[in-house]
Amino acid sequence: MILRGIAQVDFQSSPWTGLVFLVALFAGGWQFGVFGLLGTVAATVTARLFGVSWSERVAPGLEGFCGTLIGVGLVLYLDVRWMTVLLVIFGAAAGSVLTSALNVLLKPYDLPAFTAPFCVVTTAVVIGGSAFSRVGVVPASAAAASGTELSWTHLWQGTLNGVGQVFFQDQWYVGLIFLAGLVIAGWRLGVVALVSSLAGLATGWVLGAQAADLAAGLYGYNxxxxxxxxxxxxxxxxxxxxxxxxxxxxxxxxFSAGIGALFAVVAGHTLTWPFVLVTWVFLAAVPMLSRIRRA
Incomplete structure (x- = not known):
């Protein structure tokens, strides 16, 4: 159940995929693995405690994945400390409640909540954290200004990093492990992930994004x-x-650049907001499109 929660970040219910994803998180840094697990457990236990459907939601891991991202995101932005532990536990629990609320609100439109609960909780904590002396948000690093010339290294590392950045990881070998986890669930999933990451990178390059940001996968993960x-x-x-x-x-x-610029004003982050908003729009449009069908 816990491993499925981790795998559901990428819409997979295979515990083997979740296990490989967990290995990838630990490869990126022990703190990501530990806090990712903590968030997954906290969110899943909260859903179970309050009586969310076991067979439809909890057992397949659908109540855990936002907790995974909350755990990984908060330890990245707040660093390793006891306050981060408490914030991950309570943040994941709040994210579980928000998941149920959004599922109720979006049900008439047949839209999933996706990672919106993670986005809301993490945005609120990171933006509000500067007001509390015991929270201490890690200052954002300055944007790299390496120009827009794209090298072969930027291209292949950026494509793999686009897969890894779904979990906030910017090491190409970590992205490769995540890709392996997707291939375990189905080789077509690996192809879709690679093509999508490459297309996102290409979009950023055409628009004139910095090559360092492209290589880091910042235009690929959404x-x-x-x-x-x-x-x-x-x-x-x-x-x-x-x-x-x-x-x-x-x-x-x-859309990633626009969201990033918007949240930068209030010391926030892009997170997976572009994915959530764009996918909601594209799924909401399906009933009007005779050649597109919901699965």
Missing amino acids: SVLTGLALFGTFVVATPVSALYALLGVVAAAG
């Missing part, structure tokens, strides 16, 4: 989630839906 969601997971995979998904992938990458 595209990865969008591609996985719109091709085979929530939309039936067909040649036409492949084009539809590609449009969503490009939109998510382009």
